[in-house]
Amino acid sequence: MSGGILLRAERVGKRFGGFVALQDIDLELRAGERLGLIGPNGSGKSTFVNCISGDFAAHDGQVTLGGQKLDGLKPHRRARLGLARTFQLPQPFTSLTVLENVRVPLLFAGEAANATRRAMECLEQVELAAKADKLPRELTQVEQRRLELARAIALRPQLLIADEAMAGLSHAEVDQILALLRRLNAAGTAVIMIEHIMRAVTEFSERLIVFVAGRKIADGAPREVLALPEVEGAYLGRQ
Amino acid sequence: MSATTLPAPAMPTARLHLSYWLGAGALAVALILLLRLIGNEYGWYAGYFVLQYVVLAAAWNILGGYAGYVNFGAAGFMATGSYTTIVLYEALGLGVIPGILGAAVVAGLLGLGTGYLTLRLRGVYFSIATLSLSVVLQTIVVNWDYVGGSRGAYIIRPMEVPPFASYGEYIFVVMLVLAVIAVGIGRTVEFSRLGRGLQAIRDNERAAEAVGVPTLRLKLIATTLSGALMGVAGAPLPFYAGYLNPEGAFNLAYAVNAIAMPLIGGAGTWLGPVIGAVLLATLQQAATVTISSALNLWIVGWMLVIFVALFPRGILGWFRRR
Amino acid sequence: MDPTVSLLLNGIVSGLLLGGLYAAAASGLAVSFGMLDIVNIAHPALMVAGGFAVILIGTALGLDPLLVAVLQAPVFYLLGTGIYRAYNHFFERRGDEALQGLAFFFGVMFIIEVGLVMLFGPEQRFLDPDYAFVTWRLGEIDVPLRMLAPALLAMAAIGALWLFLTRSFTGLAIAAVAQDPEALRLMAVDPVRIKRMAFGISVALAAVAGGALVVVQPIDPSSHHVFIGRVFAICIMGGMASLSGAVMAAFLFGVVENVTATFYGPSWSPAVAFGWLLLVLAVRPQGLFGRAA
């Protein structure tokens, strides 16, 4: 079900002061593809997401989405072009209820008329409908992550980047989120999954990319990538 | 920040807005009739004093209440409005109404400029930047001879403006109309997606951007609107007093009240600033005319402290909580 | 020496001395505003109140104003903890501190200013120590002790504060407390006690700055107005939580003001100083000496 090239990143690089967080990252993603992105802590995964989403201005390289150049576009423009992301540390709108949190993207995506209905649908998908009237601070960490997801899928994205959406979940809950992501994917959304839960990554991804110290060191079928000795050395450890 | 989410309006918004304009209009007419009945000039002047703060507080609230960008430079914006009126009067001999329109444009542009500050400055940094802006503006006015510099500018206002009984009544009615409009704009903002977007910005600007909220555009709209309305609040002042000098125009009281009034009434709601302004300004006016000593300011200070202490989420927030 | 060079040098030196006064006024604020996130707009008013106390006590006992300023600091520390108690009770505890606190301190500012008018009248008050009329001359550079002594006191007070903040656990806790008070409790620290102490310290510093102010100029109850904008600007420029940044910014602010006044006339010096602040913020939003997080 994968189609043409959706996202293309070329030679993306990012520095913080003298510290090189990302260097020469090339990446291509086909429409509807399921990509896993793994790497040790601090290897630059979230930084890469931020460069793609427009949160950080990359120092080098360029990114295109569906053929359109993203450089210089602000995050909200990229979001409107179909690029949704979740934050590794949940970033809810603290004074708005859970429902309103999800309505916000809809109001600005031309769906103001039936925003409430659509927002409830999204909440149902992440199983938060029962907490629609709660304030985010009344949710657990994990529920806040699900709220992140709900807000992201409300945009009906072409590409969803889930930055550790499953951290801290139990086996069964991971399965729930995986099912949700699969449903989305089946409807045509490409997904980049950043995750340290290997079971989730291997079950979900068609393809796996590994970052180490700001560089891409592997790209390919999950089984092959995970078998690489350098991936085991830097990331997996002896299992 | 005090606001929590409002329930989505139950009535269709169009009807909701219509009922505001009708209600506010009726209230305004009733107020005018009442003051006419009382029939003394002081009513108009004291009323003007209170209403200018209603406009100012409603204006500040658009940026400060909804988007959480605290403007310390309200006095600067207000003075921009006042001095626009003076320039138009000096240059073209124009009266209050053109002055107000001019003030809206000039102060709105200044607000737009301030909006670009929000690109990089958040929180207190933004606040101090607006404060600095106000200092810079004051220095410019003080050194600008055309508007009288530090010596101030005189405006010879007409003795009467038919059909109004007196100039006091006229300037009051003008301010009343401005107040109804300013509060109406604040209210429209609140119930529109602009308001919701601003709230999202206040809570988490980065997340708002990420879910497709055009944060810069919304902030620019908010700073422009807020700036324009603050300018409008100050525009009639030279005609009200017949004279204005920089010290009066940039008075600390404006900056303080612009913040304190919405907070006390309930920031981030359209009605809050109105309640706060009416309450605090009436109190200030009453203290000034009843206590003929320095004690009046002292009492106003205590009132401020007591009100915020009693109603930490504003008076409106306090009622909501019940 | 070339007269222009001499003017410039003198402008810089007097700017540094003026910066000393600004540093005294801003250092306390760097604690309350910079570290605790309490927008204490009444800080300069507290400074003036400290000045009045210095004059009252100093005149009664015939003591040096700077000495009195230091001696009275503990009393103001207690006053500060009292104000903080009220602030904490009404706002912080309920989680409403940010903006409501601002209105609260506006009120406190009025109460202090008008309270001083009612107690002492609106007239100017002064207390000049003998050295206030002495000027040292180093070559062509004048160093009036009226400006130097307060600047030195300010530096000493700030130095002590700096040692305390960087060397002690309490200092570290003060730096952390605004970022996550609840987490601080998990380090066995009572955040409320820490904030109370820190706020007390900031008010004590305001009182010391009040002594410095008295030596520099006579004061009246509304003397604090001119300092409000400046001290906040200095804290921001210094990068908020950084004491050394605030001191550097204070010196810079003083030098910019005075050099502008020397060469372009005093009329534009506030506009230049504040305009410059706007510029700094536009280029470096975290302040001149701040660190981006």
Add this chain to the structure above:
Amino acid sequence: MAGSSALEIRGIDAGYGAVRVLEDVSLTVPAGETVVLLGTNGNGKSTLMRSIMGQVRPSAGTVRAVLDGRPVDLAGLSPEQVVSLGIVLVPEGRRLFPRLTVEQNLRLGAYRPAARERLAENLALCFEMFPRLAERRAQLVGSMSGGEQQMVALARAVMSAPRILLVDEPSVGLAPILVSRTMEMIAEMKARLGLTVLMAEQNFHQAVRIADRGYVIVHGRMAFEGGSAAALQDNELVRKVYLGL
């Protein structure tokens, strides 16, 4: 020491406002053991931890610690008093001080008087366990990656020289290689410092490697108590929720 419990919770009820989260929960952490607390999210693990620390006040039941053979009633103590006793929590969501450097965060960990004496020693230990932190000691914590922050959180707890260590989901956000290393580290810390450990964790496989026993909490009630790692593995609930069997 055997048999004398280091942490003993009897029948506590706790919650937030009107919301009741824990109901009649009892749990024992014997001295020198590592106990793992299992339970899907929202079931009250963190609330239980907070109840021990005094951050949440149980409305019924007792929380007691035994320190040096001396029982101490924790009910009514503030978090700072609990920490002063040497009961230290690595909280959910890390709760670091983002605008302080790594080193400042760690030093703050040593605030309690008993920990100050061992500051240098513990700091060296932390840097030995997490060399990354030694490299980044002057970086502002707020700018570190998620996993790096997790390291700081653990290290900060070490700095507090704990006697009883509570860890709320230590493996969240850590790369696999670090998860196992963290577990080993907790085990090593326990051995080196003679700790008693209560750990909430979702990663069952890793947790049971170091756990002596475990509890499963469901909907705010203690659903199962496993006297050994093996007993846990055989439990129906655990097999369903954590092993996907």
Add this chain to the structure above:
Amino acid sequence: QDSNPIRIGYSMSLSGGLAANGRSALLAQRIWAEDVNARGGLLGRPVQLVTYDDQSNPANVPSLYTKLIDVDKVDIVTSPYATAMIAPSMPVVMQRGMTYVSLFGAGVNERLKYNRYFSMNVTGDDIKGTYARGFLECTKMLPNPPRTISILAVDNDFAQRAAESVRTLAREYGLRIVYDRSYPPSTVDFTPTVRAIQAARPDVVFFASYPPDSNGILRAVSELRMTAALFGGGMIGPQIAAVQAQLGPILNNLVNWDVYSPEPTMKFPGVDAFQEKYRARAPQEQTDVLGNYLQPYAYAQMQVVEQALARTGKVDQAALAEDMRANSFGTIVGDIRFSALGEWAKERNLFVQFQNITDGDLEKYRKPGTKVILYPPELKSGSLKTPYGAPA
């Protein structure tokens, strides 16, 4: 006898920046009211003052005056203190056709041309053409004719008018302006400015400043050991007791604008009695302890009202104005006549020189010889000492 009082209403600055002078003016006016009532009142009715605090904020003034006129229904209104406060009261007062005697306003009626406006201030109609003349006249008393002058003025109404006057008149006295700048009221440190003036080497130094800046300037001047043949100007501050106490000998040889000095040439009838009463009460009211500045004028302002009322015999605004235009008034600050604009027909800007000061003790300011009058010639009471600031 009608016991229904004659009510005189006005606002005064009792808090804020203008409060120091505002309070002492109010005290002087209260003393006047007591004096009048002790004599049996006005037109057989007791006098009552109705006053409000305008907080030194011009925006408060319009509503206060409408309140006084419309609600309190006072018989007479008089003005607040200083131009910035008087000006915003004008439209209200004009609309009601009230006869209005103001206190220390400058040029308020220049553009308004209200024919019931009368001003209690020595500056007269033409501030620009006359204000600085006295100061510049003093240059003629110098042994060597000066060539250059510097001007520094604070950014406010009165000081800017003063500076303008010097600028206009300097050429006439053969003076070249070598430094001419303004400073904002918020200036904290004057050393750089004074040094810049010093670098311009003026023979004559003119400052137009307000407290507390006057202090700051003079302190900086003394620290930098600045000297000049003729030094001073229109500094507001050295007239005030607190400033005199603080600056002490620094004031020696300063030539400054003033309105009153207890020299024999100014012993107008009643002024001594007034000052005695004033000084007895000033400490407890926490106002200026000497009353050598605007206080006698505040009293005289009310005397004008008193005499006009007495002559016309009724509270009639038109008649009062008519009377004020037509007659001259004998007050404790001398005989006064008003011009068509309502200003003093003949200006009387005093220029005094501080002499023989060794310390900050205020006793000497009660007596002649400390503030010696140099100008105008008819009041002259001593001769100029020069230069200012010579090392002791």
